[in-house]
Amino acid sequence: MFDIKTELTTNPKEKPASEVLGFGHYFSDHMFVLDYTEGIGWHDARIVPYQPITLDPSAMIFHYGQSVFEGLKAYVTVDKQALLFRPEQNFRRLNRSNERLCIPTIDEELALEGLKQLVSVDREWIPSAPGTSLYIRPFIIATEPNLGVHPSKKYQFIIIMSPSGSYYKEGINPVKIMVEEQFVRAVKGGTGEAKTGGNYASALKGQEIASREGYAQTLWLDGKGNKNIEEVGSMNIFFKINGTVVTPALNGSILPGITRDSMLHVLKSKGVPVEERNISIDEVVEAYNNGTLEEVFGTGTAAVISPVGELKYLGDKMIINEGKIGEISQMLYETLTGIQYGFIEDTFGWTIRL
Amino acid sequence: MFDIKTELTTNPKEKPASEVLGFGHYFSDHMFVLDYTEGIGWHDARIVPYQPITLDPSAMIFHYGQSVFEGLKAYVTVDKQALLFRPEQNFRRLNRSNERLCIPTIDEELALEGLKQLVSVDREWIPSAPGTSLYIRPFIIATEPNLGVHPSKKYQFIIIMSPSGSYYKEGINPVKIMVEEQFVRAVKGGTGEAKTGGNYASALKGQEIASREGYAQTLWLDGKGNKNIEEVGSMNIFFKINGTVVTPALNGSILPGITRDSMLHVLKSKGVPVEERNISIDEVVEAYNNGTLEEVFGTGTAAVISPVGELKYLGDKMIINEGKIGEISQMLYETLTGIQYGFIEDTFGWTIRL
Structure with a gap:
């Protein structure tokens, strides 16, 4: 249905032990990327090895704050299945954020399909100790290299994933x-x-x-x-x-x-x-x-x-x-x-x- | 007084003609960079060839908007000198912005010295046609690779410069x-x-x-x-x-x-x-x-x-x-x-x- 190319890593990372996870420190082996170019629209959906982002110093994200993001989690269920919780709501909200920030809206179906494939590729990165989960961070950044104050003509939509520890290791303390x-x-x-x-x-x-x-x-x-x-x-x-x-x-x-x-x-x-x-x-x-x-x-x-x-x-x-x-x-x-x-x-x- | 290392480009760019300049499209051959690391402070002031910034996808600038910037200009005077207009005010304001955004303040004297050296290195990039100038963009971005919501533990302070056309080519129109x-x-x-x-x-x-x-x-x-x-x-x-x-x-x-x-x-x-x-x-x-x-x-x-x-x-x-x-x-x-x-x-x- 959607054309999402996948390039698997040749150098998988070692998965951290659940006790050291914390929040937002470690990242899985792959990421989802989708580019936007004015006149073309969103294009080149792909899953690639987790890798740095290289941008011109004049890229608009460094100057004018045109960015949106989301946060959700993947869980391992008691019967060892990978589970997502209301992910379609995140992409719906992402598009509402896009409208406020003058960022072109994404195809929510494509984003959800990209997310599902990404979680499947990195299925082993969902930790299974009690209370742990795989935190998922979709985000969009303005990448046009230009100092004029206007909506960017180029963007990247990226999903990265981070295995996260239990929020309440020692019980729920108010x-x-x-x-x-x-x-x-x-x-x-x-x-x-x-x-x-x-x-x-x-x-x-x-x-x-x-x-x-x-x-x-x-x-x-x-x-x-x-x-x-x-x-x-x-x-x-x-x-x-x-x-x-x-x-x-x-x-x-x-x-x-x-x-x-x-x-x-x-x-x-x-x-x-x-x-x-x-x-x-x-x-x-x-x-x-x-x-x-x-x-x-x-x-x-x-x-x-x-x-x-x-x-x-x-x-x-x-x-x-x-x-x-x-x-x-x-x-x-x-x-x-x-x-x-x-x-x-x-x-x-x-x-x-x- | 300040230790600012300079690495000159071996591949200088061609300077655009003044008619095509516009605003914020072209950039000079060099940039000033200063790093911040928690526990060390601001360090490694340097002038380097203009080059891309490479960051982890989890770098905080991509998620939580912790950034500040400034804008000022260098001019060529009638007697062919390079002139800066109240640059110390920009670094003073940058530090006030830093305080609001929980970014560590910079040494304003070092920033000014870095700017002067950078403008001197790229002196030929100040355009001289009437009304043109070299727009200068100091900015600071949060670079720590971490998804926790807290002030970043790493930053980069960068100055880039862009030759800019006359704002009023056809006279001042209200x-x-x-x-x-x-x-x-x-x-x-x-x-x-x-x-x-x-x-x-x-x-x-x-x-x-x-x-x-x-x-x-x-x-x-x-x-x-x-x-x-x-x-x-x-x-x-x-x-x-x-x-x-x-x-x-x-x-x-x-x-x-x-x-x-x-x-x-x-x-x-x-x-x-x-x-x-x-x-x-x-x-x-x-x-x-x-x-x-x-x-x-x-x-x-x-x-x-x-x-x-x-x-x-x-x-x-x-x-x-x-x-x-x-x-x-x-x-x-x-x-x-x-x-x-x-x-x-x-x-x-x-x-x-x-």
């Missing part, structure tokens, strides 16, 4: 997060809902301040009023208040997380009351003060669920659920990882077995 | 600009005052919309209230209203332009009333309606001055100064280019002759 008051991550009309490098570069400063004060992550407020809650670190955020789970609505400056969307579906399927709406930091403080703030957790591809045990705002510390993981967080974690590793039947039709 | 209502470039607390790739990537969409409607540039309003004026395209903006020149104050989301700063000094030296303050689009419309909006112009390194002949907001078109360049714009253009090309004595101490 994290301490700090509300950022000075810096903002994004604003309505900006690039907040696109998965583009600039959002992550912008967020580093808040992260640095949080780390210095002993906090693991930053809680971002909206850029317009510095009141409404947006995201935590690079995750979406959920609050359980008086039995209802509330998460900020997709308002144009929040990343539309695929794990976020999956959590909403799981919650609804279990009959848990759920609301997607604006939620201000004041409402969270009020719920804390009147004893109805029951759980807080972040969601994302890397951690799946990251429970929040402490939230600091304007010098005050809120301790949530006695600093322990809550029932809903535990249920969501077990359900989603159960589906991803094949322990639990996928009644949602989310998984693709290769 | 441009038509359009106020952007949907998208924003930056917001207070974001990265707007840093010169980083993400700001430029974010701005492409507004530019695309403006182009589609036949406008040359976008006028950006503030991200919080969509009322206060910020910048035009990638330039700062000035309004002459009832004899006073007004430009938006540096509020945290506006780029602190070096041309902007130079214009303010020239205006003051000529006794023109000047105000740096918030200015809303409503005030501009009101001034237009009561006949006191006398001139509008953008300022930047590339064009020096870009007069605005038409401004579109909410469907209404304002024609400024009958679509012609104004007296103040003309005076500022002649003064600044006069200093830069050595026609006019530099009473400000802005120029460095090599």
Whole structure:
């Protein structure tokens, strides 16, 4: 159906032991590459040995930040099959990011086929120890060698893959997060809902301040009023208040997380009351003060669920659920990882077995 | 004083004719490079033949947008000397950008010395036809091969140079600009005052919309209230209203332009009333309606001055100064280019002759 050429490596790397994996340090033997040239379109889909990228110093990615990316994982199931979790959603979102960044959209079917073939070629790179997975990073960079400020006329779409360790080697420990008051991550009309490098570069400063004060992550407020809650670190955020789970609505400056969307579906399927709406930091403080703030957790591809045990705002510390993981967080974690590793039947039709 | 190794090219390129130069297409024979490694600091300052950059596909610049850059020019004066215009300001601003982007600051003296040596080595690349110059692009990119979201542990600081054509081959023609209502470039607390790739990537969409409607540039309003004026395209903006020149104050989301700063000094030296303050689009419309909006112009390194002949907001078109360049714009253009090309004595101490 698609013409994807494959050149296998003649020099396969040694696979690292699962204990040393960590996140994003090691890379598999192959990568998928697709080129874009103005007037031709996307062309030359291929799987090649993992190799450096060589670009002119004037390549636009080095100057004007025109880039988008995605993140997803491949898992080995209990019955030893390779499994992908909602990969079509990643390529759909990639195209939405492309539109915001003036990058030509890709053929989502071709990207998915390329990914499947790449995972098959590097099947042995999916680690199988509990909690481990193969992190997959599709990304697009502007490669035209030109200093004019305009959309690039050349791009590369690349998929690389990195075997990753268990996020929770020592059990799920809730994290301490700090509300950022000075810096903002994004604003309505900006690039907040696109998965583009600039959002992550912008967020580093808040992260640095949080780390210095002993906090693991930053809680971002909206850029317009510095009141409404947006995201935590690079995750979406959920609050359980008086039995209802509330998460900020997709308002144009929040990343539309695929794990976020999956959590909403799981919650609804279990009959848990759920609301997607604006939620201000004041409402969270009020719920804390009147004893109805029951759980807080972040969601994302890397951690799946990251429970929040402490939230600091304007010098005050809120301790949530006695600093322990809550029932809903535990249920969501077990359900989603159960589906991803094949322990639990996928009644949602989310998984693709290769 | 500084140890900068120089390796000259054995294969010098042919220099393009001044008529074909344009902007940012051609590059000189050499580049300046400085490496950063965590634990060592910035090291190995060197001038080498212009050559491609080779990076691992996981290099952080391809994913998380951690980059900063600068732009300035070298000129050939009437008495055939090479001249730099306020280059120390560029490296000072680069370091302010570095701090926002969590990039280690550079030694500004070393950068300036590297730049001077590089311009000297490629002295013959400064074009001498009227209005031409050698555009200089210092930039820093995050090069650590790692997918974790954190400040990179490795960087490269590079200076490349591009002979550039005259911006106004056919005289200074005022441009038509359009106020952007949907998208924003930056917001207070974001990265707007840093010169980083993400700001430029974010701005492409507004530019695309403006182009589609036949406008040359976008006028950006503030991200919080969509009322206060910020910048035009990638330039700062000035309004002459009832004899006073007004430009938006540096509020945290506006780029602190070096041309902007130079214009303010020239205006003051000529006794023109000047105000740096918030200015809303409503005030501009009101001034237009009561006949006191006398001139509008953008300022930047590339064009020096870009007069605005038409401004579109909410469907209404304002024609400024009958679509012609104004007296103040003309005076500022002649003064600044006069200093830069050595026609006019530099009473400000802005120029460095090599």
